[in-house]
Amino acid sequence: MSQFPDPKSLLHDAEKQVDHARSPEALAEVRITWLGRKEGRLTVLLKQLGSLSMEDKKRYGPALNELKSSLEALLTSKEKTLAAQERARTLEKDTLDITLSGSPYVHGRLHPLSQVMNELVSIFRSLGFVCADGPEIENDYYNFESLNVPANHPARDMQDTFYLAQGSGQGTQQALFPEHGAPSTEPPTLLRTHTSPVQVRIMQKYPPPIAIVCPGRVYRHEAQDATHLAVFHQMEGLLVDEGVSFADLKGTLARFAQLFFAPTIKTRFRPSFFPFTEPSAQMDVSCWICEGSGCPACKGSGWIELLGAGMVNPKVLSGVNIDPEKYSGYAFGVGIERIAFIKYGVNDLRLFYENDIRFLEQF
Numbered sequence: 001m002s003q004f005p006d007p008k009s010l011l012h013d014a015e016k017q018v019d020h021a022r023s024p025e026a027l028a029e030v031r032i033t034w035l036g037r038k039e040g041r042l043t044v045l046l047k048q049l050g051s052l053s054m055e056d057k058k059r060y061g062p063a064l065n066e067l068k069s070s071l072e073a074l075l076t077s078k079e080k081t082l083a084a085q086e087r088a089r090t091l092e093k094d095t096l097d098i099t100l101s102g103s104p105y106v107h108g109r110l111h112p113l114s115q116v117m118n119e120l121v122s123i124f125r126s127l128g129f130v131c132a133d134g135p136e137i138e139n140d141y142y143n144f145e146s147l148n149v150p151a152n153h154p155a156r157d158m159q160d161t162f163y164l165a166q167g168s169g170q171g172t173q174q175a176l177f178p179e180h181g182a183p184s185t186e187p188p189t190l191l192r193t194h195t196s197p198v199q200v201r202i203m204q205k206y207p208p209p210i211a212i213v214c215p216g217r218v219y220r221h222e223a224q225d226a227t228h229l230a231v232f233h234q235m236e237g238l239l240v241d242e243g244v245s246f247a248d249l250k251g252t253l254a255r256f257a258q259l260f261f262a263p264t265i266k267t268r269f270r271p272s273f274f275p276f277t278e279p280s281a282q283m284d285v286s287c288w289i290c291e292g293s294g295c296p297a298c299k300g301s302g303w304i305e306l307l308g309a310g311m312v313n314p315k316v317l318s319g320v321n322i323d324p325e326k327y328s329g330y331a332f333g334v335g336i337e338r339i340a341f342i343k344y345g346v347n348d349l350r351l352f353y354e355n356d357i358r359f360l361e362q363f
């Protein structure tokens with residue numbers, strides 16, 4: 001059996017090839033060359049064993065089997081080495097640096113005006129008020145007439161607004177298509193100039209005792225500047241019950257100012273005029289920037305004008321069939337932008353509507 005190769009030199013050959021393999025693919029080729037199921041060199045030799053003489057079988061059989069297991073062990077270990085090298089190479093190529101800190105996740109937040117509105121509502125909730133709502137598209141009756149502001153009353157000058165086509169719904173149809181019907185008898189439709197119409201709507205719907213606040217958007221025909229906006233927000237307050245006095249109004253609003261600004265804040269009331277309250281007042285708070293000594297924020301006076309208020313005018317109560325002999329109440333209206341502007345020292349109301357993230361992020 002001289003043509004049967006020597007297992008030792010076979011192993012030597014195989015070792016050399018394994019050694020030369022530089023990639024998993026090249027090593028797979030070596031495995032096929034030797035152990036491939038059909039034509040592998042060792043596979044073929046093992047198949048040929050059967051045709052050998054007894055003596056040669058004994059001589060080559062164990063040696064070839066040993067060669068096969070040595071070769072398998074060799075291939076497996078080299079496969080592991082190559083895989084490890086491959087991993088190291090990809091790690092080097094990949095620029096993923098797991099020690100680098102990630103980019104911060106930006107949390108959204110409520111707009112400062114929403115924050116102020118929520119805070120106001122929650123303070124008044126804690127004082128026993130409930131939150132009410134009313135339409136932004138109002139009519140002349142609720143916005144003016146029912147609040148003791150008749151047509152041609154000079155108080156209307158202060159609250160010029162945007163009028164819509166005559167009436168809403170059906171009325172609008174008539175204005176656009178007069179041939180469809182007679183002119184509307186509905187009061188003119190307008191964008192509400194204040195949240196006070198909600199007072200009337202609530203009093204028409206619910207009997208006293210009533211204690212509501214109503215935050216919402218309002219509109220005025222204004223030239224916009226740092227302290228005037230054509231679209232802004234207010235929060236209305238209304239309390240009606242038996243025996244309500246101006247002392248209740250003062251106590252509640254002073255407490256509100258302490259809760260909203262600071263426990264040390266001082267309040268003062270000055271006479272004012274609103275057709276729907278009698279008497280009417282303007283509430284000022286002490287300037288907490290200079291603590292009353294006078295600074296640019298309070299224009300040197302030590303006081304900042306905060307809101308309008310007063311005792312509900314008996315004419316308004318009669319208008320909604322609440323007996324002014326039995327019931328009395330107070331109302332107030334606070335500008336949301338104004339109070340945010342005072343609390344945070346913002347010097348231009350328009351900033352609240354520019355959506356500049358650098359501004360909004362500060363709240």
Ligand code: PHE
Pocket residue numbers: 193194195196237274277308309310331332333334
């Ligand atoms: N509605 C008034 C305004 O917009 C404010 C106000 C409300 C005054 C309630 C008195 C009572 O100016």
